[in-house]
Amino acid sequence: MHQDTTAERPATARGAVAIITNRRGELLLHLRDDLPNIAWPAHWSLLGGGCDPGEDPAAAIVRELDEEAGLTASNLTELFEITDHRGSGQIVTFFSAIWDGDETRLPLSEGVKLQFFAPEHLDILTIPPFIRDGINRHLAARPS
Template sequence: MHSDTTDVQRPATARGAVAIITNRRGELLMHLRDDLPGVIAWPNHWSLLGGGCDAGEAPAAAIVRELDEEAGLEPWDLTELFEIRDEHGSGQLITFFAACWDGDETQLPLAEGVKLQFFAPEHLDILTIPPFIRAGIHRHLAARPS
């Protein structure tokens, strides 16, 4: 006998991780994504470095892997902050991390995207940034001590 109330296993929520990386001047490292509509979420937008978690991979492991894969970057003081869902893009639940790095971003071996650039927080408003990334950055900046 078939029941219309059969429990269906729902797939686990896709997860990802991004890092708000700041230098000693308080500037944020932003990543200009490739312009590949239909291939990647948020093409030609300024975002944060990061990406999706592999199956069974924790967000903390994913962000370390993604920073290395995308830019050969090993920041210090990596700290988990909060989660925000990318409602209008990938649908992933994104874990935000904060970290510090003081190098020359133009010398990083960028494997994905167009470029990396540090921006002062007051200049972020002129950039095209995905809404969930902008919300995460503002949330982080508001919580920082003056």
């Protein structure tokens, strides 16, 4: 009798982030807390987070934007996936959205602050490599 000894592999963790731009073309970034138990502490990142069990990335990004910043963005569009090889190990789905509000008035529940930045100022910020790659990929695909 043959016995199956292969174990099911655990599902790869998934996450979702949003590249949110305003009408001036600036990008909304989130300064993460400086805590040792989180991925990419004290880095500027995009709003988003991990998918709950059974949750798809599109539902996760809507939930995360609301939970983290009370934000509802218009024209939420799925872009691509990138794996965070050097941090959480998650496969992260990137979305784009447009929002033209005042980021200083958002009720931030996680992290230190939210701030819009012009693309030409991103080089001086400490951003996780996979997030920087996603932002650069998105900016390269935009019409001039």
